[in-house]
Amino acid sequence: MLAYIGRRAVLAIFTVWAISVLAFAIIQLPPGDYVTSYIAQMASMGSVVTDEEAQSLRIQYGLGQPIYVQYFKWVKLIAWGNFGMSMEWRRPVTEVIGERLWLTIVVSVAALILTWALALPIGIYSAVRQYSVGDYLATFVGFIGLAVPNFLLALVILYLGFVLFNAHIGGLFSPELQDAPWSLARVWDLLKHLPIPALILGLAGTAQQIRIMRANLLDELGKPYVVTARSKGLAEARVIVKYPVRVALNPFASTIGYTLPYIVSGSIIVSLVLGLPTVGPLLLKALIAQDMFLAGTIVLLLGVMTVIGTLVSDILLVWIDPRIRLEDT
């Protein structure tokens, strides 16, 4: 079991490394270097950067040195918690991102939980009552969920809310609590606003999980051990939940690793449509304004966050599935 988690952790470290290289590439892609554009930016604001200041910035970021040196200098700065300055906001990147990162995590995790909470019972129902009206309905909704890109779904829901209820669905807080400090009222407000974005984000994943759960359970339902349990006289609900569902749950749990990156990805674009205060709108703005440290940092943090989430899910999986635990011993 330790070997398995160790292997996963090593892979996670490699993934973080790959993401950091990609984020660095994104920072480097636009023409011109950071210090030159920083000076130009400051000059346009009317303040002057002295030569010494410019020189010390150049040394800090290793400009003029080979690209890998620049990469290491950048990693070193990040390790100290210095993510660079945002050009557009003229503040440290960490300050600009602030609570938006946490709200991104909250929205993503809510979507993930909702995905499971919906997919598990519906998947079981679909398998146990195969070819029933409910099964067909679930399959149909599932296909819609898979086929409709989530930002389109967000658009449609926004439109329907506007036309039918004349209400603006979207955002994560009521206007009066938008910039308020954290309090119980604000948390409650967040919880009230959470279901719609979570549902939109989770629908595609839910559809997929329902199909996986249904297929797995159908494979298990015909097996002799189910017949045995039934012939012992167990109640039907108990037969299903106690034996085949537990077996069918394993492949279901292992897909969480692929669901999370998908949800995080989707949250960016859905946030834009719904106007959620996550890092999504910030990333788009940063990219358009070529505010590269901000953009690169967001890509990096999102990636790292996803990797951590996946690692946690892997560890959970080991805990659920004894077969993985035994594999290595």
Place this chain on the structure above:
Amino acid sequence: MASVADEQRIFVASQWQLMWWRFRKHRVAVASAIVVVGFYLAVLGADFLAYSDPNTSEAQRSLMPPQPIHWFDEGRFRPHVYGLKGARDPQSFKRVYRPDPEQKIPIRFFAEGFEYRFLGVIPMTRHLIGVEPGLDAAKTIFLLGTDVQGRDLWSRLMFGTRISLTIGLLGVTMSLVLGVVLGGFSGFYGGIADTVIQRVIEILRSIPTIPLWMGLAAALPRDWTVLQVYFAITIIISLLGWTELARVVRGRFLALREEDFVVSARLVGCSQMRTIFVHMVPSFMSHIIAATTLALPAMIISETALSFLGLGLRPPAISWGVLLQQAQNVQTVAISPWLMLPAVPVIVAVMAFNFLGDGLRDAADPYGR
């Protein structure tokens, strides 16, 4: 109960024939195949199906509602649309249009319109439909209404279909090349190469793709031509889309490596290349086709999403995503809901490719259940 004759027919059938029979049984997949063919016919004949130049804007015709076709006029087949009467809304002072049943604009088939080259070669001016030439400028037809700049949505949709679907096809082709080469390498040689490629795939799959795409797409120089951006976006999309294809190819290689016919091919002295391309690849061609079809929807959605954000294709290029950009604002959409119509082909195409891929995947292995 299959009769003896039926059984014999199955025994002598070729593999492709068996697949076809299997595929035919999947009704939804067959219907989806027809839809997909229809989409690609629209790609080929986009300029024939469109009836007005997709980039001609006319401020006077901003946000006109769709004009549905009325097929019969007083019991006789005479397709026409009602003219639109513009007026100012007394409260909001916005220009509103109402259909005017008095004014019937007849539709002509194979009407004269803007010049284009059919299939890129034959110069033509005929379009599927159009209104009588010479009528005054107010008497026009907008099947799906117009956008903010007064451009005909139907015509733009036709051209958008052309770009969105070819970008998907090109992207998937590039992914396929990457997937087959890397997946084949991984599955055929095994060992360290296999481990490395598998880990790379795992890493790629655990990175959220949209932020990365956005970063890469935003770095494209602003002064690039439409064509350059088109190819760059295709490459960006395919760079992360090959992993699933590689997985399928590797799986097939692993399954086939120890098969009798592959071993005997090797024993009689076939070269490695010959073993792979003459003996192994044909036997899992069908699997590759199915996996490719299933990879297409993701490509289409990616392009649409990027262009929707304004980071993908940029006007004057037209794609489904570019068209949907106009639907970003709820207030606009609430007044002019037809701006959301470009979402319909996206959804239909994605569904059709998914069902078709499902059917192909089942048919790819006709010996199963």
